[in-house]
Amino acid sequence: MNIIDRIFTLFREKGNGAYFGEAVTETEHALQCAHLAEQSGAPAALIAAALLHDVGHLLHGLPEDVAERGIDGRHEEGGAAWLERYFGPAVVDPVRLHVAAKRYLCAVEPNYHAGLSEASRRSLLLQGGPMSSDEVEGFEQELWFRSAVALRRWDDQAKVTGLVVPALEHYRPCLEAVLAMREEA
Numbered sequence: 001m002n003i004i005d006r007i008f009t010l011f012r013e014k015g016n017g018a019y020f021g022e023a024v025t026e027t028e029h030a031l032q033c034a035h036l037a038e039q040s041g042a043p044a045a046l047i048a049a050a051l052l053h054d055v056g057h058l059l060h061g062l063p064e065d066v067a068e069r070g071i072d073g074r075h076e077e078g079g080a081a082w083l084e085r086y087f088g089p090a091v092v093d094p095v096r097l098h099v100a101a102k103r104y105l106c107a108v109e110p111n112y113h114a115g116l117s118e119a120s121r122r123s124l125l126l127q128g129g130p131m132s133s134d135e136v137e138g139f140e141q142e143l144w145f146r147s148a149v150a151l152r153r154w155d156d157q158a159k160v161t162g163l164v165v166p167a168l169e170h171y172r173p174c175l176e177a178v179l180a181m182r183e184e185a
Contacts, residue, residue, distance in 0.1 A: 032158035097148035
């Protein structure tokens with residue numbers, strides 16, 4: 001089975017559970033996030049990152065109420081580690097950095113925290129809270145930090161119950177193109 005089929009199978013088998021305290025499933029959240037990226041004119045690699053940013057949740061097997069139990073599943077690290085076997089840094093690094101981007105935005109935008117969902121606020125505490133000024137400076141040195149911030153904003157918006165967006169199969173050509181770019185490099 002190729003990696004795209006494995007990803008789609010993972011979403012079909014494990015993506016139908018509630019998305020960690022939100023009113024959408026894991027798959028609905030991923031599809032909404034990818035749709036927002038696509039609608040914004042993002043490049044294919046960032047659309048792929050938006051679709052796959054929470055794949056670590058599907059891989060780690062922790063329960064939906066993990067944050068309520070006081071556990072940070074570190075899904076961004078597990079997802080990035082799994083994805084880097086197949087995808088390049090334009091996909092992997094925004095995935096790896098999307099939690100840090102939430103911490104960053106809480107530190108640099110005074111009103112950002114107030115716009116987070118209750119579940120995102122709860123997980124923020126487990127993830128280290130807003131960044132310190134030194135952490136902000138370090139984050140801004142990351143090559144893909146702007147992509148991670150864009151991904152984070154879509155992530156925050158991609159929690160709309162009943163929103164009709166394209167299905168997984170819609171993103172197969174995008175994923176194929178991103179994989180082909182890595183093979184050519």
